[in-house]
Amino acid sequence: MSAISGAVALSGVAALVVSAVPAGAAAPPPPSPGEVVPGQRTATPALVRGIRERAPDAEGAAAAARAHLDDKRERYRIEHAERDLVPLATTASAGRETVRLEQRHRGVPVLGGQYIVRMEHEGGERIVTGTSGRYFTGLSTSTTAEVGEELAVERAVDGVLDDLAGQHLSEAPREGEEEAPLRGTARGLVVLPMGTGVLTQHVTVRGTAPATGEPVLREVYVDARAGYPVLTHSGIKTFDAPDPATGGPAADAAGRRAGAAGDEKGSGVRLDGTPVPLDVFRDGDGGPYLLRDRTRIPDEYGARALTTWDARGRDVGEVGGKWPEDIGQFASPTPGFGADATEAGAVDAHWATARVYDYFRDVHGRDSLDGRGMGIDSLVGVTEFQSPYANAFWDGRKAVYGGGDQEYRPFSAALDVVGHELTHGVIEHSADLVYAGQSGALNEAIADYFGNAVEAHVHGTPVTDPDSGLLGERLCRTKGPRECALRDLSDGRTTTGSFLGLDFANDNGGVHLNSTIFGGALWDAREELGADLTDRIVYKALTEYLTPLDGFTEGRAAVLAAAKDLGVTGDSLKALRGAFTAHGIVPGWEKALGIDSKPLFGRINTTRTGLGAGGGWWAASRSNEDGSEPYSVWAGRADGRGRPQLMSPNDGRYHTNPATDGRTVVWQAHGPGGVELLARPLTGGVVRTLWSGRSGGSVSGVDGDVVTFGYANHGGRSAVAYLSLKDPANIERIGGGTYHRAYSPSVSDGRVAYREWRRVALGARAVYEWRIVVVDVATGESTVVQEYPHTARLGPTAVNGTHVFWLVDEDSTDGATALRRATLAGSEAVDLLPGRGPDARYAYDLTVSEDSATVLSYLPDAPLGNGTSPKLHQFEAAGIPGAPGTYKGRVSCNRGAQTHPAAVGSGQVVWLDSTTGTTDVVTRPRPAGRCG
Template structure:
């Protein structure tokens, strides 16, 4: 959940699970009709919700069909088989994934879908049974099962190539250099015919460099395209202005801890005992403890089926506890009176709160612990992060990890709602398994928000009318009011249409924390309106029995309503539940109600990481098509007019992307098997108005990128995998491509091409420092004609130089210090290497905020320069205003104006003629290719 500011990771493929995998939003019958809402007497629980991109329904309720048998899974399977006309499910593709048994005897059978024996990512189908034996019957069913999958089940790209491509998905070159990829095996990504992919967990060997950018990467096993990539679950940063990055190893820990032996397994036998220990505020508390044979005591609670154990890391780094080290021991005392450090470290509070969370789930909801089977509950307190206090807490996949606090914060275990929130993530993992990306990830956070607060207010006996009841983390601050301290509040009244943060996958995994209170706020309103115990049981039943990994907000609304019917809520109370979701804008079609001031050219692109291009009123872009089905293809269209986009790339089983155009010709990169059956990359070029594509360059052990085209000439960057060397390559008038030699040890990036001039950023090492130089190369002269050296000798952290652009007879580029206390500068130089000036000096962030401006993209025409401000570090207060926005100013300099007032993330701007700009926009919770003719001005 929580907690300290951290810079967002690089942009990753995939905006949200729904977009990446082709999962749309079904329209429940209850919301059909001209007004888009139900009639006053309509049943708020949909009887049938059609699935999207599948013949199988998303939800079927109101059943009472016999399914006799003593084995619930076999009875459920037989039911699905007997009703093929309704479900269209092949029982042979289902593998039992477990049976959830409710306290009232109801059983939920979970099935996982297989395609040719290979798991289908996120595909779960659930059948709900009541009664016993011959009286057993099916009450409802639903989930995500994908019909029509025809993806191959044998990969054609070699394992080592797939691994290399997975590592290549890491865009930070420093992190990528030390990265490794753990092979998780094959998986079929749903959507259309499906895609066979290889799943890798990519992480760095140097955590200080990697900084929590462990990624789940899915590489298409037929083409080599990175089909899906997102960060492993990481802790949520609390809004701590100016705080250093923290919690950086949470994602690494989540995977490592799940597979490593637990040091506690070798612990000596303990006897139950009781004692006293001070809490974080020094108040004495009674604790259940364990007595060792030598007469000493540890914080081990043996009074419950789930053993509760609390370790004190004593200030060691969180990385040391990705798995419990052999020398780790529970917090200890020579007597039953534990010392003061047990409180100041947070151990006492962690111990008591873990037990309280267990009791809540057992006594109130009938669940036996986090895993539902009475498994051990482990907490580690008082960890640090690279020598700094860790103002954070997280569930790492196996245990709780808490920072020991700082001068501003108490130990993070001191807040029961924080403990409840994080431990609920464990419950979600053992039930719905919600994928931590986009809306499904926001649902995971929302459920954790809800139960974290519900556990605290129930334990304190707080009425729901208490203003503090809706606050999350309000008790962590050493000074200040609870309202000022709270990380989130569940009564913030946010709605989808007004407040949904259109974030791509690279920002908070698609806004999983930034959008959570839209849904948890609706759940909290339900708890305020219904009896709190009934509301808790309702939300828990939806989680344990109805939600599946890829569900979105509307799916979850239907899940809660269906759970309400199963609990016996009457129609009036079900309408109350529906009204709470309505009030937060959670109903089918909400995305279409978000207003924008741009004009769409192509909707729902499959990625925001592959930039478009535009010239002379013609655009090119790459996408896997509506719903992100299949491999990427290159499309083109006119900026003006309404003609359908035309596909440029062939349907040849390869992935085509990274396009460029000069308004007449397009060039791009294809990757996948060639005519000889071997995998490789190829640069292709084709006229926009028709004609065959020609091969510019093909290589089996080479990487091509940064393709540019001008006057029919094609330039690109090439890297040889075997030697690691590379640089610009040029093909003139269809002739074979020829490398442009760089000095030994020099590298090129950020290629630009226009009017017989190539430009790039050249960099090389001089001793311990990096030297970078925006460089201009003349095709006519056959040599470099200008170079502007940026020497980092006086910049300890270094400077990133990039985004080179040719416009108006000048070279433009961006200089950004790695020191985040300093901002970016847009510089301009004459094409003979003289006359360098600052077009936009470093300054504070535009529009809002006082932190230094950081620029993440630059484009220019002969009249105007347009740039994107980088996203602010994701914090508890992050809103749409903190996501990247486009600004424009005259090429001669001046005051920047907002290019668009769209409230979501704006990425990859490319300039056309005059002030016209095309970009990728995530305002509607998906990536659209859009255009504006001129700046919007002040928003």
């Protein structure tokens, strides 16, 4: 992994944790009392403990903390703490203070830059006992933006749309509507700590995913000089893998009429049949009783409360990342809430939220999720497209619980699920672990840990109970606990045996898939050290040591340091270390992950860009080692001989999505003025500009003199184009209109294939259809290969010298796709991969050579694991469906994500592989076949 060690292990973002340091700056700090752990590629130590130094006199804890850092500048190497560190939060308990400071570079926030100072009061003075965190000393980037907020928002929304479309076949656009049900909000400048720093515009993108209807809440960081999105992560934390304009719950009128209403004791029955007391609120004399608990959070006006809202019938897209209009609190004419509230999961949600609040208050002394008495809102009964929604999530402002389905009860029915979601709120207001890659898996692991800890605390479950590590085991109507559980902290997973390196499109970089590796270590420690001590250790690590970009190794160090602070020594400390070692969480664990493919180009440190291949060559985009440079395009031989050569200029733009036929490389260059299509011969020569526009899709192919590519007009309407390398001004455009759009072009042997959506008839109701089309470039003749109703979903096309291939889901019911092949004239259509039956797969990407067709597929509704993450499968291009040898098996048995395949020739494919936690260009000359 890169030096921010795995915090954000996404394609292109692993380098976020690398902070380059000027020559000589990374020298170890001078000796000091206690333990000093050097930072990775920064001169500031990651941990200082075992000291007792009087803090300088100052007004308040934060000022004292910064004065200490300035006073010990030679140790901490922070040039000006008072200027460059801004107080973020201070927590105080039992004579101890923890100050969390946020780094600024020339006044601009630094993502993940947090430093923590721990102090005690002694004899009327503050004594510094330790520090930890990440302060990036190598930053020198300018903070003058060349890309404004308006353009950054546009590029961020376009980027999220591209990401969302990546794993789904295209559905028909809605007539008269734009294809982008997303909106972006500018959040200001942020420096990403990559190398000397990357200045970005931070944009929050909200809305609904076009293909799935799932809520979208993405934090996007757009390079403020080139306008290219360089980092994206989700703001929605799900259990299983309010807008200012509409107001929020805190201002609810009922909660403010304290004089005309009162707090009451109510009751209800949980979904498991258990009667429970409820703290409720009566809305005025003779008014209804509401699931609103004002008794726990001191507030003169009663606005901050634990409130349960009736979201039955509300779609998940209506509530994720925003506050839905006209939503009401659960109400009852009597203080006894009846079957209606029980079946909706409202009783469970209200009761469980109070239990979680009490746990953090009574055990850890925490004043609500933020430590400052924030109200907690729970929405229950959410659906998905008016169908059951079996999941739950925290979106940064509230907990949302699906209404369940025939097997799963409403997700609020499990106390560990409620504890998990609300712990995300605690994490957000302490370490704020970035919800992607290893830091996201660490986020999930801690949420799992405290979710189960709350449940064990309330129910009195001993640490020795073999089912104590199960999560969600009480959700099912018919299944037993082990069959029902969605995760198990006692599953024994390890880094070397189980870690899955994934890109962002897959489980946010493995936040759920990899979480039980770290969560399991914590749960094992709980059994060894006991519940009370381990809970205190993990809470202290979360609130006093961890910072946003920490991964597994940093998490281990934080837990061990917290344990030492609590006086853990000897056999107990050895047992704690042993728990991490048993799960493979030791420094340098990433180096032990093996692959069966041949690396061609390592650590590309890019995002949202694919590969090209052909004629024995590959082409790929790459940043520098720390990910701070805009991307360049490189090309190399597919047999691994020779050295890769740089094709693109280093001009500050992002050069992406290359294609090659072994003679020419074609790619896109993204800058503040738009996108250009560039070309250069592999033998060298000048870089030529072939086309320019507002935005571009991926470069789909080059073959001889013909280049084809996709793009979108200002309205977001998709089009394809092809042109001649000799005469690029002679360009043919297809689609791009309200009633005619085109997608996914491919090229081979003088023919361009694409899919189009168009209106074919008017009347009382217009008729639309999909088509697969092949164009003979020399003659201009178009052949409609197949037609489909607008209800079908179509994926990419690919073409070779004899056939055209495409992906299609004709019934749009289960998401399974067929790999269909037809002659160039449109005859003899057959399915190499069936769209139904036991062999059906969920393919979403495609590449072909003259001999082989390779698809990229995953299993969206299966349990998360190696077999369900994106994998490459290969077929004989001219094979007979169902015949032996037509399906050639898995291309590789690597257990991480395999994405962006490109056929070199025969059976050889290159792809981006994330198995080791970094993303590399790799290849195999032939399929691996069957994987165990």
